[in-house]
Every structure is written in structure tokens, then in C-alpha cells.
Amino acid sequence: MRTKYMTERHRASTPKLTANMNHYVPVLLWLKENSSLNEKISVPILTNNQAYTCADEMNIYMLFDFIEGDTIGDQTLTSHQVKQLAQIISELHAYGEDISIDTDAI
Numbered sequence: 001m002r003t004k005y006m007t008e009r010h011r012a013s014t015p016k017l018t019a020n021m022n023h024y025v026p027v028l029l030w031l032k033e034n035s036s037l038n039e040k041i042s043v044p045i046l047t048n049n050q051a052y053t054c055a056d057e058m059n060i061y062m063l064f065d066f067i068e069g070d071t072i073g074d075q076t077l078t079s080h081q082v083k084q085l086a087q088i089i090s091e092l093h094a095y096g097e098d099i100s101i102d103t104d105a106i
Helices: 014-018 021-034 079-094
Strands: 002-008 059-065
Touching: 002 014
Parallel strands: none
Antiparallel strands: 002 059
16 A cells, blocks of 8 residues: 655745755665665655656655554654664664765755
């Protein structure tokens, strides 16, 4: 099952949300292919043209695999969720020079 993320072009926050996308997404794709985070992170599904997004006059779209579960939102994390988050952050900090993609922008 797929789910889409959409942001409206006319929103004031859209330029900020999309400005560094070309820096972040390659790192996410690298982590999915080269780390134990592959089952713990969501990366966009590339278009037929290998782009991260597609757009029309009104919106910018990204397509992701559906992640079953509830959005955390304003809820307090459970102790299990805190441990999972700590493990993910620890894994992220283990990579540095190993990432073969330019990370200077992030």
C-alpha cells in the first residue's frame, strides 16, 4: 500500500520544507541501502524519472510506502518508543565519513 505526502505550493512553509530535499533524500536512500535502519526509516518512492517529487500547479507530491500505526502527534512517547528512538539516533551517529554522499548541507 502506498501513501502520499502533499504540500500546497501557496503555503508560506513550502519553500522551507522543500529547500533541502535534494540533500536529505539521497542520505535517506543511502541509509536504507547501507544500514540496519532499512526497516526503520521511510524513504520516498522515486518517480519513473528517478525524481523524489512530482508537482502540478497547486501541489508538490512525494509517494511513500504506507506505515501502519498511529501518528504520535502530541502524545507522550512510551518507554519502548523512547528506546527505539534512542537506538535509531545511536545508529545515525555511528555513520559519518562512511556515508558516500555529500552531507555538508545537512
